[in-house]
Amino acid sequence: MVSSALNRRILDLEEELGSPLFERLPRGVRPTAAGDLFLAYVRRSIRELEQVGAQIEGLRGLLRGRVRIAVAESVTGHMLPTAIARFQAGHPNVAFSVWMDGPKGLADALATDAADLILTHDPLDRPEVSVVTSVRQPLCALVAPDHPLASRATLQLRDCLDFPIAMPDVTLAARTLIDRAVARASFKLEPALVSNSVELTRTFARQNHAVCFQFRIAGSPDVSGLVTIPLTDPGLAEARLMLAVRRNRVLPVAAAAFAQLLEELFEDISLV
Numbered sequence: 001m002v003s004s005a006l007n008r009r010i011l012d013l014e015e016e017l018g019s020p021l022f023e024r025l026p027r028g029v030r031p032t033a034a035g036d037l038f039l040a041y042v043r044r045s046i047r048e049l050e051q052v053g054a055q056i057e058g059l060r061g062l063l064r065g066r067v068r069i070a071v072a073e074s075v076t077g078h079m080l081p082t083a084i085a086r087f088q089a090g091h092p093n094v095a096f097s098v099w100m101d102g103p104k105g106l107a108d109a110l111a112t113d114a115a116d117l118i119l120t121h122d123p124l125d126r127p128e129v130s131v132v133t134s135v136r137q138p139l140c141a142l143v144a145p146d147h148p149l150a151s152r153a154t155l156q157l158r159d160c161l162d163f164p165i166a167m168p169d170v171t172l173a174a175r176t177l178i179d180r181a182v183a184r185a186s187f188k189l190e191p192a193l194v195s196n197s198v199e200l201t202r203t204f205a206r207q208n209h210a211v212c213f214q215f216r217i218a219g220s221p222d223v224s225g226l227v228t229i230p231l232t233d234p235g236l237a238e239a240r241l242m243l244a245v246r247r248n249r250v251l252p253v254a255a256a257a258f259a260q261l262l263e264e265l266f267e268d269i270s271l272v
Contacts, residue, residue, distance in 0.1 A: 010022065013038075017034065017038070019032070019034040020032050020034065020035075021034055021035035021038055022035055047113060048250065063091045063093065063094060063253060063254055063257065064091075064093035064094060064254065065093075065094055065095075065252055065253070065254040065255075066094070066095045066096065066097055066254070067094060067095075067096050067097070067116055067117070067252075067254050067255045067258050068096075068097045068114065068115050068116045068117075068255070069096065069097070069098050069115060069116060069117045069118065069119070069255075069258075070098075070099055070100070070101055070105070070106050070109040070110070070114070070115040070117075070118045070119075071098060071099075071100055071101075071106070071118065071119040071120075072100070072101075072102075072103075072106070072119055072120055072121055072172075072173060072215070072241070073100045073172075073197075073198045073199075074121070074137070074198065074214060074215040074216075074241070075119050075241065076098075076100065079265070080098065080119070083258075083261060083262060083265055084096055084098075086261065087257070087258050087261050091254070091257070094254045094258075102171035102172050102173065102196070103120055103121065103122040103123070103124055103171075103172075103173050103176070104124065104171070105171075106118040106119075106120045107120070107123060107124050107126050107129050110128070110129055110244060110245065110246050111126070111128045111129070111246060113246065113249070116245070116251055116252060116255035117243065117244070117245060117251075117255060117258070117259055117262075118243075118244050118245075119241060119242070119243055119244075119262075120173065120241075120242055120244060121137070121173035121174070121177075121215060121239060121240070121241060121242070122173040122176060123242060123244055127247065128246055128247050129244050129246070129247065130244060130245055130246065130247040130248075131242045131243070131244045132242075132243045132244060132245055132259060132263065133242070133243050133262070133263045133266050133267075134240040134241060134242040134243070134266070135240060135241050135266040135269045136238070136239075136240055137215045137216060137239055137240055137241040138215070138216055138230050138231070138236060138237045138238070138239055139174055139177055139178070139213055139214070139215055139216075139231050139236040139237075139239050140213065140214055140215070140216045140228045140229055140230050140231060141155050141160060141211050141212070141213060141228075141229045141231055142202060142205055142211070142212050142213065142214055142226040142227065142228055142229070143163075143205060143210075143211055143226060143227050143229065144205065144206050144209065144225075144226060144227070145225075145226075145227055147163075147209060147211075147227070148163075149163070149211070149229065150227045150229075152229055153229070153230075154229060154230050154231070154232045155229045155230070155231055155232070156231065156232055156233050157178065157181055157182065157185070157187075157189065157231065157233050157236075158185065158187055160189075160211040161187060161189070163209065163210060163211050164192040164193075164204075164208050164209065164210035164211070165189055165190070165191045165192060165193075165210060165211050165212075166191065166192065166193040166194075166195070166200075166201035166202075166204040166205055166208075166210050166211070166212040166213075167189065167191035167193065167194045167195075167201070167212075167213070168194075168195070168196065168198070168201065168213065169194050169195060169196045171196050172196060172198075173215075174213050174214070174215060177235055177236055177239055178213065178236075180235055181233040181234060181235050181236055184233075184234065185233075192204075192208070192210060193210070198212075198214055201213070201214075202214070202226060205226060206225060206226060212226075213231075214228070215239060215241065216228055216230070241266075243259065243262050243263065243266065245259065
């Protein structure tokens with residue numbers, strides 16, 4: 001009886017839409033192209049209904065839930081933990097899921113709603129990614145305190161050629177910026193180490209009198225034990241960190257509230 005009623009409802013939907021949703025096979029069914037589109041619509045509707053429920057809870061002053069945020073590794077040392085602690089001090093019922101990725105993975109997480117928010121250095125010019133706000137976060141060279149370059153106020157990439165270099169790999173935004181800067185110049189970088197781990201490149205720089213690279217937010221303390229020196233090559237000094245959401249998405253209340261806190265934090269950083 002239940003199966004018959006469900007089949008009747010599917011037939012009614014197909015008649016209403018003017019297109020079959022399923023291809024009937026000898027052993028079951030499979031969705032047509034129209035069926036796949038309708039399934040995607042249903043899933044979006046369910047997500048939006050959940051978001052409305054969260055918003056209603058927010059209106060009652062019972063802010064709770066989970067904020068899912070995917071980020072570049074550069075923000076995990078100080079800025080993001082500080083922002084989360086500040087937010088949870090006022091909203092203890094909100095939990096966070098945080099993971100790191102490169103620019104493509106971050107944009108993909110946003111496009112598929114796996115993440116509510118992303119913090120990225122490169123939104124990849126994708127139409128579904130909407131940048132809410134950004135803050136200057138220049139790319140810097142990092143060296144040990146006793147390194148010959150440690151006393152320099154600024155550097156260019158070519159100044160690093162005489163020393164071992166630890167480079168980010170091609171999945172990270174810093175590598176994209178470095179490759180663009182090198183492409184404009186008349187030299188090549190020959191790294192001694194390439195990794196997608198910023199922490200590994202920092203450790204290598206400390207132990208091997210090497211140079212590594214990292215984004216730097218004004219006002220954030222340097223806890224790496226390395227000296228941070230701004231790079232003045234075109235495109236590196238102007239690098240930015242961006243807070244982004246999926247275009248036209250209505251965020252859950254907790255995520256929207258945390259995004260507002262990040263906007264305020266970015267404004268404060270801009271004044272430093």
